[in-house]
Amino acid sequence: MTDTSFISAWIATLIGWAGIALFAFLSLITAPLPIRAEVLVLEEKAQNLTIENPWARATPTGARVAAAYFTITSPINDVLLSVTTSAAGRSELHQTTLDTNGSMQMRELAAGIDIPANTAITLAPGGTHVMLMALENPLKEGYEIPLTLNLKHAGKRTVRVNIKPVTYVPGLEK
Numbered sequence: 001m002t003d004t005s006f007i008s009a010w011i012a013t014l015i016g017w018a019g020i021a022l023f024a025f026l027s028l029i030t031a032p033l034p035i036r037a038e039v040l041v042l043e044e045k046a047q048n049l050t051i052e053n054p055w056a057r058a059t060p061t062g063a064r065v066a067a068a069y070f071t072i073t074s075p076i077n078d079v080l081l082s083v084t085t086s087a088a089g090r091s092e093l094h095q096t097t098l099d100t101n102g103s104m105q106m107r108e109l110a111a112g113i114d115i116p117a118n119t120a121i122t123l124a125p126g127g128t129h130v131m132l133m134a135l136e137n138p139l140k141e142g143y144e145i146p147l148t149l150n151l152k153h154a155g156k157r158t159v160r161v162n163i164k165p166v167t168y169v170p171g172l173e174k
């Protein structure tokens with residue numbers, strides 16, 4: 001093999017590799033585009049979700065836990081993945097259920113809460129709720145606390161939770 005044929009073989013190899021790299025790069029930037037566009041449309045639609053009537057009961061002095069509720073409606077299928085608030089050390093999504101002995105149990109909804117399209121999902125006492133644990137301060141009637149909802153498609157939404165009287169029952173407004 002002469003020097004020149006060695007060099008031209010080497011250049012051919014380089015061009016070959018460059019071609020593969022260019023092809024890989026092009027398929028990387030072009031192929032996912034339709035998928036990405038679909039996600040963008042989905043996320044844009046998801047922005048029209050509404051969160052109504054966020055509320056929580058006031059807590060008695062010394063209580064370190066509370067529950068928060070609201071009604072959420074989304075134009076697309078979405079998932080409420082988690083919630084956070086500066087008012088509590090920890091916040092979880094919970095489901096209240098009756099066990100076989102008829103006693104109330106709570107379990108964490110680690111996978112979140114499904115929000116089917118165009119269906120109002122209401123978190124309420126005795127059902128699904130936001131569990132606020134390690135409260136920084138008691139929740140005082142007439143005050144508000146911020147609550148940030150983290151949704152799969154709509155992203156993060158912060159609402160202000162109204163603190164209702166400790167005896168408040170939804171639907172029995174006084």
Ligand SMILES: [Cu+2]
Pocket residue numbers: 067094095106129130131
């Ligand atoms: Cu709970």
